[in-house]
Amino acid sequence: MYLPTFERLASEHKSLAAIFALVDATVAESAQALLEPYALASELGEQESRVESALDVSVRAGVLRRQDGRVCSACGQWQQGSAAGGDCTQCQAPLRSRRIEARYRLSDSGRAEQLAATGGVGTISWLPTILAYRGKVRVAIVTIKPEEEDAILHKFPSQHIVRGQRPYQLSRATTAARETILVASVRLTKQGNLEALTVVGQLIDDLAPTCVLLVGIGGASPFGDAVLGDVVFGNHVHDLTVALDNADGSKEFAGEGGPMAESLVAAVTSLRPTLQANVKVDGAPAVDVDALEYTTEDNALNKKIRERLIERFGGAAAGTRVHVGPILSSDALMKNPLIAKQWCETRRDALGIDMEFAGAYRASRAGGRTSLLLAIRAMSDIVGVKKGEGWVRHACVVAAEYAYEFVRRWDP
């Protein structure tokens, strides 16, 4: 069932449920549908009188309106109006039939329900043209790794592929407020900010979604509070794609990037405790803090990382903590914590590191584009420690589960 009123009526009038289901499916297909009792009755093998009574119940519930009219005996066209006399507007023959026949359509409130139930598209059928979906997609999700895409498609199964500059997977989802929304997803074919800049730009131009979400894995800062398996909602991106190499071998960053939209950051911040309380992801791999392989000889840093991991993984199962904070974005793979250390000397507040947020941010702000942007990054490793077995897969699932719950609960 698509329209909540028909769903309610079907449960209140069980013997008429099949009729309500057919009416619901018919109007969900087209808001303009003219419901003919005899046609519905013959489709269902029902008595016409029972169909009419279900339709009249719908009129009383406010979702349909009834119109009286007569069928032209010459051309078979139904004519609205019950007054005798007059000619058929279709074939101009005089209307001879005395029998008044009712037809039913969606009322204004029924049409509003229909629009809400179809995610603003106006039909439950999937349409081939991307223009049908432009401005109608609430959230467009961008992934990079196939495991990230698989985890997202598990939560938002692809129901239709629509082609713009890229093919996009479309899915209808129901929010916690029982609203039907459209979710699109697309995977980058390459890592990196340049690819993110291109694809997010195309995505926004094609679909003009309310919000673009970058969903997947990231690296945890060795200095921040987020550890393996945690999730970071990026409220700010530090763009480190532009760097100057100094003569002494150090790097200096141009320090671009910026904050996400205030309304979105406020929503994420207020949803954080709810997400923390409501999402549970099992299957986190074990962490053996005594068998960590560090990627540098910086003993002070390594000791610090070890202490933080003992704090979280030493006792009972750690579980996921939800953080809202800045993310660094660079095109260099962050294997080297010394580079990260340099960053963190100037960007100490950053919790995680990724390779796409900065490009996506630039794309979202270029040329009068208005789509919001947010990164949801689950930590699959810690900069300074070799990647542990199984964490990538686990973090992909964590990111998708939190993204799903956020999308369900976010009311823009």
Ligand SMILES: [Zn+2]
């Ligand atoms: Zn006629």
